[in-house]
Amino acid sequence: MYLNLDHGPTVEGCKRAIDAGYEFIHIDISQANHDASDEEIIAKTREVVEYAKFTGALVESEPHYFGGSSNVHTEDINYEEIKKTFSTPEGARAFVEATGIDTFAAAIGNLHGKYPVPKVLDLDLLADIREAIHCQISLHGGSGTPLHYFEDAAKIGVSKININSDMRYAFRTTLEKTLRENPNEYAIVKLMPPVYAAVQEVVESKIKAFNSVRKGGGLMAKIHHCWCGDSRCLLLSQSDALTPVCESPEHCFARLDLGAKADVNQIHFSTGGGATNAAVTFSRQGHYASFMGAIGHDPAGQAVIADLDKENIDTHLVRYSPKYSTGYSVLLLASNGERTILTYRGASTHYHEADFDLSEEDADWLYVSTLAGNMSMLDKLFQQAKRRDMKICFNPGKRELAQKDKLLGLLSDVDVLTLNKEEMQQLVSGEDLEALVRRGLRLVPVVLVTDGVNGSIASDGKTIVRALMYDDRPSIDRTGAGDAFASGFLSEWARSGNLKNSVIMGSANASSVVMKIGAKAGILYAGTVLHVMPIQEREL
Template identity: 60%
Template sequence: MSGKRPTILAIGAAVQDVFLSHSDEFEPKPDKPLHVQVMELEMGGKADVNKIDFSTGGGATNAAVTFARQNLHAIFMGTIGHDPAGKAVLDDLDKEGVDTRFVSYSDKLNTGYSVLLLAPNGERSILTYRGASTKYLIKNFNLDDVEADWLYVSTMTGNMNVLDHIFHQARQKGIKVFFNPGKGELKQPQLLKGLLEDVDVLSLNKEEAQQIVHGETSEELVRHLLHYVGVAIVSDGPDGVVASDGQVIIKAGMYRDVKVIDRTGAGDAFGSGFLSQWALGKSLKESIIFASANSTSVVTKIGAKAGILHADTKLHDMPLTETKF
């Protein structure tokens, strides 16, 4: 890195997100626990919504915006369609100063597009068309002309051969890898474990970690994940996070008790927040604090990008312990 600002290449999904909210239809039922609630739409009926917000999302574009707002050189590599949603994604990235020269276009599929029905408690049900962010072609993920210090890889919807190709190139070029796999990869745990040998930092939520290794607590999960990678991070929503680099182990609580407006993008803001500091050579503790602050800010705003922190944000302390591993 030697003094120059680090370059991070974010690879993965790009979508347009449309949020519909402020509707009586999305009100949770007071007599039912949250995890069994359903959003119902009457067949043939029409439900009024009173607010609409347009934003863009997809794990990799969200991450690229964190890197850009932290004044790192951020590059996004992913596939969009020739359509207004693709233009919205590119416009947002341009506005944020993200380098988009490695974006590819699908001839057949539209840009990913999600309609998010937001309940007043911040939970949401999502109708999602993954489109061009599903069928990835190896030829669109060529790192020959890429100069980067780190790769931030979010889900490639289970295209393990494309991931293998990307990680292999990264290793050959000496680019370090941060990985936040999604459902598509977690469905193939054996292949996923095979990929982890090229991964430097692995970030998962607790349920995801339990699909790869055994463990009841986040700490057990982190300890087991360290058999595969150098740095393991397990987050558990408002219940905090455990992380270790094999030297120290950090256990952190909630950064701040906020009113959750929309939890979309929490995981992306956390992972990218972490890497934005880790890539600068900050400590595990400092990187976890910024990750927590970034994700906590994101859940207070509608959309995955609106709450992403800028470089001049003052951070405060949070409940956290650091012990020897």
């Protein structure tokens, strides 16, 4: 739920709403001036978008005025005229790119107000607009529209539908009926219940049509099941050949000449993979941890199992591939702690859905890193987890992020979402961390976003925590830093539900990991004394 300024006609009014704490701003320049030029609408919309970045408020707009008014109309709908104001995919894309808005208000047959005939929506046009733009889509003027249009629109990807006229109509007509039937009653408390019930019936019918029933989740935890690719890792370091070559501070690379031999003065063997790294954090922090993954019948697979056994991690859900070898990575470690990874994923990305089943498992949390883009497998595990009352913490990988629409559909089951800044920007729009977190909260109850040396931010919808680096010492090896932060955060969140302490734990765990070679050596144990760090918490 959010506080929405609808049809704000001026930049100044929108800015006042942002300052007052409104979370969703509709800037509608063309409502006040139907003859406003495209340049004026774009410039003023862009000004509001930039101003909203200070609070993370979402901004909605459209490139031109479309008809109707929020009243009960008696005239029919002239669709030949209305079609002249329909949105186009090309126009929508140009407007979104020019303004940077979060939500595009589409015109596809929707009209403000309630009419004596049903409205007809052009769903094919809506689908084309959905393909053309990468932001949310809203439909104003939804009142009086048959519900099957909404059902289809929600499936296509509309995220906001305005239906105020239907609610007003239900309120007034029911109030008039109640007054007629009770001419001698003056107690408001007795007159209003049927009015409230009529409005509630309208709202509930829309919620069902929008496929928005039970969108939410609870929190708490102890036991963890984990999934991700698992591998044997070879780290090569202390070589002049791995000295970073930088075109700019943001773009550095390793240069290895073809046909040359490069001396390496130090090698390290370890095991890795997001789930094994996370499982070690959970176990060392005193939780019962169980690992789920696929490995091969080979020495690398034996090393993975040996490391997990040493950390007291349950491995009864491990599956062995009869065909593929255990994943293997070679890490080229530069002197500044950054690395290039050559990865053979092997068994970790070759499996059958029947191999993994949570239907008989008893856990409080399911921690999921990546399933190499296997969205049907994710859906199966998420559904099983929810049936077993497990909470879900999800750290999707690049192959899941590449399937944005499917990923967004899965997030309704997720309780905690953790991504870095660049990854989060693939899901929601926003340049700064707070804007990303605020928009992420529309998808899941708890959001954690990290930004390397710039620190992290998290919110549970009640408070927001902004933290800088736990330690500012130079990194030795950044391998596993993201896994350490996410699993450290969840280990404390599962224990206490305290957002600030969870961010501190995640920050400390990641800082410890990057000070040692390998992804597991620096993972913290329960009872480690943590020092003060730069961190702020405030109400959202």
